[in-house]
Each structure stands twice: as C-alpha cells, then as structure tokens.
Amino acid sequence: MPPPHNRVRLLIRDMMTVTQYQAILAVARNDFLKIFRKLVSSAQVLSTEETSYRRYCTALLVLRHFQCPAAVQGLTVSEWVNRKEVDDRVVIGFGRNETMQRAACFALTKEEEAWLQAYYSHIRPRVIRSDLNCDRFFLSSADTALLTVSNDLGVLHKAYEKSWSMGTLENFLRATSRQARSALETAAANLTDTEKEAVSSYLAYNTAVAKLRRVPTPQTVVATATLLDSLAGSDTDRFSGPSGTKSLDFAAFLMRFPASADSKAPTKLDRLKAGFPGDRVFYDKWRAAQKAKRMERLLKAFTRKPQESRVKYGILKEGWKNNCPKPADVLAAWKPATQFVIETDEDLRRNVSQQTWKGLAIKDFGGEKGLAVVATQPFSKGDIVCDYHGKVITYAQGKVMMQNLQDEAVYLFFFRTGQRPLCIDAQTFPCECHPCADTVGRRLNHSSKQANLCPEPFVLKVNGQDVDVVLFRALRDISVDIELKFDYGVKRKSFRGEDQDLQWLDE
Numbered sequence: 001m002p003p004p005h006n007r008v009r010l011l012i013r014d015m016m017t018v019t020q021y022q023a024i025l026a027v028a029r030n031d032f033l034k035i036f037r038k039l040v041s042s043a044q045v046l047s048t049e050e051t052s053y054r055r056y057c058t059a060l061l062v063l064r065h066f067q068c069p070a071a072v073q074g075l076t077v078s079e080w081v082n083r084k085e086v087d088d089r090v091v092i093g094f095g096r097n098e099t100m101q102r103a104a105c106f107a108l109t110k111e112e113e114a115w116l117q118a119y120y121s122h123i124r125p126r127v128i129r130s131d132l133n134c135d136r137f138f139l140s141s142a143d144t145a146l147l148t149v150s151n152d153l154g155v156l157h158k159a160y161e162k163s164w165s166m167g168t169l170e171n172f173l174r175a176t177s178r179q180a181r182s183a184l185e186t187a188a189a190n191l192t193d194t195e196k197e198a199v200s201s202y203l204a205y206n207t208a209v210a211k212l213r214r215v216p217t218p219q220t221v222v223a224t225a226t227l228l229d230s231l232a233g234s235d236t237d238r239f240s241g242p243s244g245t246k247s248l249d250f251a252a253f254l255m256r257f258p259a260s261a262d263s264k265a266p267t268k269l270d271r272l273k274a275g276f277p278g279d280r281v282f283y284d285k286w287r288a289a290q291k292a293k294r295m296e297r298l299l300k301a302f303t304r305k306p307q308e309s310r311v312k313y314g315i316l317k318e319g320w321k322n323n324c325p326k327p328a329d330v331l332a333a334w335k336p337a338t339q340f341v342i343e344t345d346e347d348l349r350r351n352v353s354q355q356t357w358k359g360l361a362i363k364d365f366g367g368e369k370g371l372a373v374v375a376t377q378p379f380s381k382g383d384i385v386c387d388y389h390g391k392v393i394t395y396a397q398g399k400v401m402m403q404n405l406q407d408e409a410v411y412l413f414f415f416r417t418g419q420r421p422l423c424i425d426a427q428t429f430p431c432e433c434h435p436c437a438d439t440v441g442r443r444l445n446h447s448s449k450q451a452n453l454c455p456e457p458f459v460l461k462v463n464g465q466d467v468d469v470v471l472f473r474a475l476r477d478i479s480v481d482i483e484l485k486f487d488y489g490v491k492r493k494s495f496r497g498e499d500q501d502l503q504w505l506d507e
C-alpha cells in the first residue's frame with residue numbers, strides 16, 4: 001500500500017478534471033505570448049526563450065490536443081506544410097497512408113496555428129545549423145529530432161512551481177500525457193459510441209491502433225477537437241487574455257500587415273479599417289521592422305566591401321524612396337562572407353550524391369499544379385538550393401522519351417554544358433540510386449514571371465567521377481513557406497513538341 005501522502009496524491013489525481021491538468025498552459029501563457037510577440041516582430045529572442053517557447057508548444061499538443069509525446073516528437077515538416085484549413089480550424093496529419101509510421105491527427109485553432117508557425121518560421125530555422133537533414137518539426141537545441149517531450153513537460157511545470165498558490169489542487173499536479181488522456185477518457189464516459197470512437201481516434205498515435213479505426217475525414221477531426229474543448233469544460237478561448245487586447249497587439253498588427261523589405265506601409269485608413277488604433281505607435285514600430293529587413297537585404301547584396309556610392313545605387317535600384325538605412329550605417333554593419341566554391345564544396349557534393357538538401361518540403365497543392373516544393377527555412381539570394389536529380393542521358397534519348405509521353409507530367413530537364421546538349425531523366429522514378437526517396441528537384445514547378453530559382457549547369461566530382469549536374473540558385477531572398485519555382489524556358493505551344501494549350505506555362 002502506498003504511504004499516506006502518496007495515497008492523498010493518488011486520490012486527488014482521480015478527482016482531477018481535464019482543465020486542471022491543463023492549468024500549466026494558463027499559468028505559462030503570458031510569458032509564452034511575450035516571446036511570441038518578439039518572434040513575429042523580429043525582435044531579439046534569447047536561446048533560453050526559444051527553448052521555453054518550444055516547451056509550451058509541445059505542452060499544448062500534449063495537454064490540450066491529447067497527443068502522446070511520441071506523436072509530437074514524430075510530427076514532420078511535411079505534415080506541417082501540408083496542413084489543411086477546415087472551417088475555423090487547421091487540420092494537421094491528415095491523409096496519411098499505411099507506409100507512415102505515425103498516425104497523429106489533430107485540429108488546431110487559428111491562434112494555435114500562428115503560435116506553431118512562429119516556432120516553425122523563426123525558431124526552427126535558427127536551430128538548424130549543422131548539415132543534418134532532419135524532417136522533424138520540433139528540433140532540440142542541438143539540431144536533432146526532439147526526443148524529450150515528456151521531460152520538457154516536467155521542466156515547464158517545474159519552472160512555474162512557485163507561481164502556483166500553495167494548497168490548491170494544481171499544486172500536486174505535474175500533469176503527464178497519460179494522466180491528461182485518462183482524465184479525458186473519464187470525461188468522455190457519457191458520450192455516444194460514435195463520439196467515443198472519434199475521441200479515441202483523435203488520441204491514437206501508432207499505426208497499429210489507427211489501422212483498426214476508420215480514417216477520419218478532416219471535418220470529423222475538427223468536430224472532435226471542438227468536442228474535446230467542451231469536455232474540458234470551457235470554450236476555445238478559455239486561456240485567452242482580457243477581451244479586447246487582441247486589437248492592441250503589435251503581433252496581430254504584423255500578421256495583418258507583414259513588414260517585408262518591399263511591403264507598403266499601412267495607411268491610417270488601412271489601420272483603422274483593420275480595427276487597430278489610428279495613432280503612430282504601431283506604425284512607427286512597423287517602419288523600424290521594415291528598415292531592419294532592408295538593412296539585412298543590403299548587407300547580403302555585397303560580397304565585397306562596397307563604396308558608399310554603390311550602396312546608394314543599390315538603394316536606388318531597389319526603388320526605396322524612404323525608410324531606408326543610411327549608406328554609412330550599411331557600411332558600418334557590413335562583414336565579409338565566408339568563401340564558397342561550388343566545385344570543391346564538400347557539403348554540396350554530399351547533397352548531390354545523397355540528396356540530403358535541407359530546408360525543403362514537398363507540398364501537395366492539389367489540382368493541376370499537384371506537388372510542389374516549398375522552403376522550410378530561409379534562403380539568401382545566391383544560395384544553392386538543390387539540384388535536378390536524375391540519370392544524365394543524351395539530348396536525343398531525352399527527346400525520344402518526351403515523344404513517348406502521353407498526358408503525364410514531364411520530368412525531363414534539357415540543358416547544355418559547354419557544347420554538349422544533355423538531358424536529366426527524372427521521369428524514370430524512383431531513380432536507381434535513391435529507390436526510396438522522392439527527390440525534390442523533380443517536384444519544382446514552373447513560373448516565367450515569378451521564378452525565384454535559376455538552373456546552372458556544373459561538372460562536379462562525385463564519388464571520384466566527373467558528373468554533369470544542374471544546380472538551382474536562389475534569385476532573391478526566399479522566406480519560409482514560399483514556393484520554389486524556376487522558368488522551364490519553354491513556350492506553351494512548343495512544350496513536349498506538341499501544340500498543346502498549357503496556360504500555366506505563361507504564369
């Protein structure tokens with residue numbers, strides 16, 4: 001029999017409601033939101049704050065969405081970029097098939113999505129420093145897949161131990177995933193059988209369990225998430241701050257009016273129409289954020305220390321009439337970049353031979369466009385992003401393959417290196433060297449007007465042999481979530497040698 005004080009704890013645990021298990025989310029919320037605001041306004045965030053932010057995000061998925069730690073750890077970038085908006089929620093992990101190991105599927109509110117997106121677009125890219133190619137959404141600060149979600153939950157509770165008043169029930173509680181899930185099952189006892197099945201499917205996390213159940217539709221996942229909120233005894237805003245604060249929030253302002261180097265400042269009328277104050281407080285902060293972005297772009301544009309006149313010309317070419325950094329400030333902040341030679345760069349050779357390109361995910365846009373590639377970390381103008389991978393064949397062989405294609409998408413890249421016309425065959429799929437991978441280059445879509453990548457032929461020594469490769473270079477700075485595209489360089493009437501009216505080739 002457990003000692004008396006443990007018996008009291010066990011008894012209290014039996015009485016705990018779902019909301020009480022979720023109390024840590026409310027207690028830590030203000031600190032979390034402070035970091036969120038800093039992230040979206042591009043203010044400096046300490047690495048300790050980044051870790052606390054990640055801990056809160058994983059706690060949210062465990063305690064509010066009842067996902068088990070293994071499912072949170074297994075969440076991938078591909079699942080995140082392929083999330084689907086359904087009604088007022090965003091469904092993640094939908095459309096899995098049997099080859100996938102995890103079966104977590106949950107529906108976030110729009111606010112929660114913005115929180116996780118801030119982790120994904122601001123913290124995750126900073127954590128990826130080495131050459132490890134990790135597709136996991138949550139990374140540890142050592143740039144590897146996060147394996148400590150349970151432990152992180154304990155650390156989050158410990159950090160707020162003192163702020164919980166002595167003698168309250170919460171004081172006894174360090175909620176674990178298992179306890180929160182079992183409190184939910186207790187709360188679900190009076191539901192109908194169909195609702196119970198939906199709840200237990202929302203909680204399922206391994207393929208074996210998920211296979212026994214029907215695959216839920218995204219609408220069912222959303223309905224179940226709403227049901228879970230009601231079982232927790234309150235609505236989706238139960239952790240929200242005082243009403244009316246949202247419109248005073250600069251983070252919300254930036255979300256409504258993103259401050260990129262090229263965006264137009266919101267006018268007073270724009271601000272008022274969107275429900276923000278008409279005064280200059282947010283406006284001035286917005287201008288400072290844009291100025292910082294412009295400074296960043298100018299600094300990246302010069303690989304050698306420029307003359308002041310060149311910086312002035314650079315600003316003129318950008319067409320920025322006001323709110324630009326002073327040329328003298330750009331010169332003061334400029335630092336030389338590290339040298340990078342394509343033909344001898346070891347990382348690049350490894351990426352070509354092993355297809356370990358970082359910062360990219362394949363996203364399904366559906367319809368005619370189909371699969372495409374999006375950035376999962378920022379790229380700078382001039383960066384090599386990936387290659388067009390496939391077997392190098394002769395131009396003539398490529399043309400024969402092209403003529404034999406019916407209506408299917410084309411994965412042949414014709415190019416010239418020196419005087420030699422060649423073709424890369426990515427039509428034959430999967431390739432012999434990567435039988436289990438969908439290589440990213442073949443999923444790049446076309447755009448003649450908004451291309452952000454440019455193909456360049458090179459000869460590289462790969463595994464001791466000279467290999468013809470086509471590398472894609474970023475034509476401009478590319479941020480997270482942007483689709484990567486290049487100009488296929490063909491006209492719609494001549495594509496595939498047929499007189500086909502393919503309108504997308506004019507895009």
Ligand SMILES: C[S@@+](CC[C@H](N)C(=O)[O-])C[C@H]1O[C@@H](n2cnc3c(N)ncnc32)[C@H](O)[C@@H]1O
Nearest residue numbers: 368369370371409410411442443444445446504
């Ligand atoms: C190299 S593949 C690109 C990846 C392809 N979307 C997929 O789902 O695998 C080329 C094919 O993609 C499609 N495609 C490329 N760019 C497109 C665009 N901008 N809009 C619509 N479809 C496009 C065309 O069917 C083309 O033959």
